[in-house]
Amino acid sequence: MLKIGNLKLRSNLILAPMSGVSDLPFRLINRKFGCELAFMEMINARCLGYKSRKTEKLLSTHTKDKPLGVQLLGSKEEFILKALDIINKYAFDVLDFNAACPERKVTRRGEGASLLKEPKKLSTLLKIIVKNSSFPVTVKIRSGWDKNSVNAKEVALYAQDAGIKGLFIHGRTKIQGYSAKVDYDLIGEVKKVLEIPVIASGDILSAGLAGKMFAETGCDGVIIARGALGNPWIFKKIEHFLKKNKVLPGPSKEEVIATMLEHLDLCVDFHGPRRGVIIFRKFFIWYTKGFRRIRPLREKVCRARTPEDMRALIAEIKNHHCGFGIRCFLRV
Numbered sequence: 001m002l003k004i005g006n007l008k009l010r011s012n013l014i015l016a017p018m019s020g021v022s023d024l025p026f027r028l029i030n031r032k033f034g035c036e037l038a039f040m041e042m043i044n045a046r047c048l049g050y051k052s053r054k055t056e057k058l059l060s061t062h063t064k065d066k067p068l069g070v071q072l073l074g075s076k077e078e079f080i081l082k083a084l085d086i087i088n089k090y091a092f093d094v095l096d097f098n099a100a101c102p103e104r105k106v107t108r109r110g111e112g113a114s115l116l117k118e119p120k121k122l123s124t125l126l127k128i129i130v131k132n133s134s135f136p137v138t139v140k141i142r143s144g145w146d147k148n149s150v151n152a153k154e155v156a157l158y159a160q161d162a163g164i165k166g167l168f169i170h171g172r173t174k175i176q177g178y179s180a181k182v183d184y185d186l187i188g189e190v191k192k193v194l195e196i197p198v199i200a201s202g203d204i205l206s207a208g209l210a211g212k213m214f215a216e217t218g219c220d221g222v223i224i225a226r227g228a229l230g231n232p233w234i235f236k237k238i239e240h241f242l243k244k245n246k247v248l249p250g251p252s253k254e255e256v257i258a259t260m261l262e263h264l265d266l267c268v269d270f271h272g273p274r275r276g277v278i279i280f281r282k283f284f285i286w287y288t289k290g291f292r293r294i295r296p297l298r299e300k301v302c303r304a305r306t307p308e309d310m311r312a313l314i315a316e317i318k319n320h321h322c323g324f325g326i327r328c329f330l331r332v
């Protein structure tokens with residue numbers, strides 16, 4: 001259904017790279033509910049080149065964690081080459097280069113979305129990556145730097161000439177960050193001029209919005225980012241909606257609780273009990289989006305220290321009068 005170089009995928013719904021989120025437990029939980037290709041969060045080439053232990057931990061994977069994409073951030077050839085030496089030793093399925101990150105700490109170093117201002121430099125870096133990568137290479141871009149410099153089509157054509165096998169495009173400028181309307185027309189124009197697959201990103205928050213992205217842009221696939229936070233069911237829902245044009249109901253309260261417990265256990269196994277619980281706190285908040293009168297419980301979650309504390313708080317969800325009507329409505 002979707003082919004990125006030699007990687008053949010049955011599903012064109014892809015789990016986004018999200019820094020601070022897309023760790024191994026998050027990927028495994030999403031895979032359980034229909035996600036096929038998942039990305040790990042972006043890896044800074046400079047940190048990997050220095051063999052930072054934290055960065056190497058980000059690269060951890062598991063036999064069940066396949067197919068898997070890695071994403072590299074950088075702008076200096078020497079660091080990128082050193083990082084590729086390390087990355088090539090792993091069994092990844094695709095390597096994406098980040099030209100989309102809008103964070104100031106990233107762009108001020110000439111990395112991420114800042115490369116949109118220098119399409120030729122981006123193309124040179126992509127040629128180097130294509131030549132030295134063991135995996136098919138893709139690039140993730142935004143529509144442009146700001147509304148006066150929307151240049152995604154030009155950037156995409158340079159990238160295609162550099163030999164990449166797929167293009168991810170977030171239909172917002174760097175200045176727009178994560179707000180503002182997604183530019184569906186621009187994504188459609190990029191799709192028309194490229195021969196390689198175009199995978200769209202931006203507001204894939206529900207099955208309906210995924211359908212809108214496919215219909216309005218003709219894209220070959222979509223990336224699911226914020227829509228998957230505390231909501232791994234989104235993969236099945238989108239798939240069902242695209243096939244049957246019908247919306248599946250939301251998960252039952254019991255299923256939400258069981259999934260949260262499983263996700264917590266994965267976090268504790270992977271990060272250790274202390275860090276695992278701290279990391280899970282934000283997932284608790286996301287899983288309980290749309291639940292009524294959940295605030296007091298969420299406040300307790302911010303103070304939970306041990307896996308036992310967290311399990312007890314997850315169990316308390318049972319006793320809450322939760323707005324499942326609202327939850328289903330929010331998650332359509």
Ligand SMILES: Cc1cc2nc3c(=O)[nH]c(=O)nc-3n(C[C@H](O)[C@H](O)[C@H](O)COP(=O)(O)O)c2cc1C
Pocket residue numbers: 016017018019020021041042071098100101140170178201202203204205223224225226227
């Ligand atoms: C918490 C968070 C972290 C993100 N980290 C990355 C990242 O590491 N690499 C990347 O290319 N995009 C990153 N993104 C952007 C997403 O991949 C996606 O393109 C963007 O959120 C738009 O999709 P959405 O509107 O459906 O959330 C991140 C987004 C969020 C919300």
